[in-house]
Amino acid sequence: MKVFEVDEKVDGLVPCRKKPLVVRSKEMNEPFRVNSLEGDYAQGKVGDYLMCGIEGELYICDRNIYNKTYEQV
Template sequence: MKYRKKPVLVEAYQTKDPIDIETLEGTMHASPGDYIITGVNGEKYPCKPDIFEKTYEPIR
């Protein structure tokens, strides 16, 4: 079976500095240029720019 990700609105920003983020899986490191995403339940996690651009598109 194949599945498609449901359209979900998330907030995200691109970090300029290296930071550590507390996620549901523990502490994760974000490098400059990574996106920090706030998920549907308020959880935060980093995402590499190439994956972010393949997965998300801006809304207007």
């Protein structure tokens, strides 16, 4: 199995753009967590967003990432 380092330079990468999909979000005003089907969980903090994806799955998005990549429609 090929293992990549996070800062590794990789030849052959081509430009691409995410499809414009609409998901739902809610800014959280208290710490929270999202349980996974596997039994583990992700922890969210005040200001993070609870996201609901196109398949109905819940996940957490950090506030800074949300502000850079999402806009309300």
